[in-house]
Amino acid sequence: MKSFNVKRYRLFAFIVFFLITVFFAWTFALAPFSETANLLILNGGTTLSALTAAFILTLIPFYYHQDEPPRVIWTAFAVCMWLWTIAEAIWGYLYTRDGEVPVFSSADIFWLVDISR
Amino acid sequence: MTVSISRQFKLVFFSQTNKVAWAALGVWLGGLAAIAVILVAIHSETPLADFFSYFYLLADTVVGLLALYLVYAFRGRALAIPWLTISSFVLSDFIYIQMTETGVYDYVMHGISIALLADTLYVVAYLVVAWGCLEQYLLLRSSADHSQA
Numbered sequence: 001m002k003s004f005n006v007k008r009y010r011l012f013a014f015i016v017f018f019l020i021t022v023f024f025a026w027t028f029a030l031a032p033f034s035e036t037a038n039l040l041i042l043n044g045g046t047t048l049s050a051l052t053a054a055f056i057l058t059l060i061p062f063y064y065h066q067d068e069p070p071r072v073i074w075t076a077f078a079v080c081m082w083l084w085t086i087a088e089a090i091w092g093y094l095y096t097r098d099g100e101v102p103v104f105s106s107a108d109i110f111w112l113v114d115i116s117r
Numbered sequence: 118m119t120v121s122i123s124r125q126f127k128l129v130f131f132s133q134t135n136k137v138a139w140a141a142l143g144v145w146l147g148g149l150a151a152i153a154v155i156l157v158a159i160h161s162e163t164p165l166a167d168f169f170s171y172f173y174l175l176a177d178t179v180v181g182l183l184a185l186y187l188v189y190a191f192r193g194r195a196l197a198i199p200w201l202t203i204s205s206f207v208l209s210d211f212i213y214i215q216m217t218e219t220g221v222y223d224y225v226m227h228g229i230s231i232a233l234l235a236d237t238l239y240v241v242a243y244l245v246v247a248w249g250c251l252e253q254y255l256l257l258r259s260s261a262d263h264s265q266a
Contacts, residue, residue, distance in 0.1 A: 009255055010255070013247075017244040028237065046240055050243045053243055063258065070128070073124045074121075076121035076124065103166040103169060114118060115119070
């Protein structure tokens with residue numbers, strides 16, 4: 001039976017996370033691409049990192065049975081992270097399109113629901 | 118987030134009643150009332166903008182402190198890791214909001230833009246949460262594999 005290698009997963013995640021961070025900081029500092037591309041990468045980087053957390057969180061509840069209390073905790077946590085991801089994506093889209101985001105935007109609805117629910 | 122944290126508290130304290138849910142509701146209503154009092158007291162001319170700046174700071178503080186308490190309740194062991202990463206995330210969000218509110222975000226120190234540090238910190242904070250959840254996933258998956266072997 002093929003054994004599950006925890007170290008390999010950790011190493012892979014570390015390399016991916018490191019590359020996302022370095023690419024984000026490099027693009028922010030030097031703006032090497034066109035203005036639109038830079039904005040897409042910077043706002044996309046934030047959304048991608050939130051999406052990564054949301055995706056991993058979504059896998060966790062499946063390891064619990066329906067009647068186990070931790071399933072509700074992790075499901076709520078996963079929903080929360082998806083709402084955060086949607087909010088980041090909307091904020092990034094508005095900023096890329098308009099160059100600024102109003103005090104109250106549709107992204108705030110997701111942040112508010114996310115925190116309070 | 119409220120559901121997740123309150124359910125975790127209920128589990129930690131072996132509570133069979135709805136005391137934790139009522140406490141969570143009380144914290145939110147109390148927080149909103151406190152913000153309303155502050156807005157009236159400072160005669161806010163931009164109530165919507167001020168509401169959000171206070172609300173996010175309050176929410177980050179409450180979530181961060183409760184998550185830290187869960188880290189303490191789990192004695193820093195494997196189950197504490199996701200909560201530790203959540204508290205570090207809300208701390209970075211708190212710092213980010215403070216920087217943008219106070220104008221520090223636009224400073225450049227010794228050639229290094231504060232905005233660069235703040236935005237990178239924000240991305241790293243999400244990835245730290247992802248790392249914490251990955252640890253939880255790996256823990257559950259390796260336990261499941263061991264029980265099947």
